[in-house]
Amino acid sequence: MFATMEFVELLEKSEQLGLMIRDSAIMAAYSSAQAKLYQDSETKAKIDAFTAIKEQYEEVQRFGRYHPDYSFIMKEIRSKKREMDMDANVAAFKIAERNLQKLLDDISAKLAATVSVNVKAPRAGAAWKDSGCGCGSGGACGCAS
Structure with a gap:
């Protein structure tokens, strides 16, 4: 492929867009919230506890309810997930993450x-918003109510 001036200009503009996103207030809020996740020892402990129980959960999933620790692990993972999700730093990070995702979407x-009305852009959760059925076809499957 030959590099034309149009192609080079397009690359430069896309790089500028990337730098604008990187330097945006939304990205700064995301980076700050992400850093706080591991700077706060209490938050880090909750994340580590959830990660540890998640590994046990994955082991239990291999055998399902026939695993001897099935009930305990299922209760424990819900408990640890709730503890982690209720942490202020985790909640702030999730909000910042959603805001960044919305910007990118x-x-x-x-x-x-800008290219064409026929070009589809991926969006977070779009499969759940198209028709309400979750198939992502926009109702073409006939399952939309």
Whole structure:
């Protein structure tokens, strides 16, 4: 492929867009929230506890309810997940993560629409928003109510 001036200009503009996203307030909030996850010892302990029980959960999943620790692990993983999710730093991170994802989705949609109305842009959770049925076909399957 030959590098044309148009191609080089397109690459430069995409790099500028990437730098704008990286330098945005939304990205700064995301980075700050992510850093706090592992700086706070209490939050880190909750994440580590959840990670440890998650490994046990994956082992139990191999055998299902026939595993001797099935009931205990199932209760414990829900408990640890709730503890982790209720932590202020984890909650702030999830909000920042959703905001960043929304920004990226909006940019993708804008770029796709600029090219053509027929270009589809991926969106977080779009499969659940299209028709309400979860198949992501937008009702083409006939399962939408």
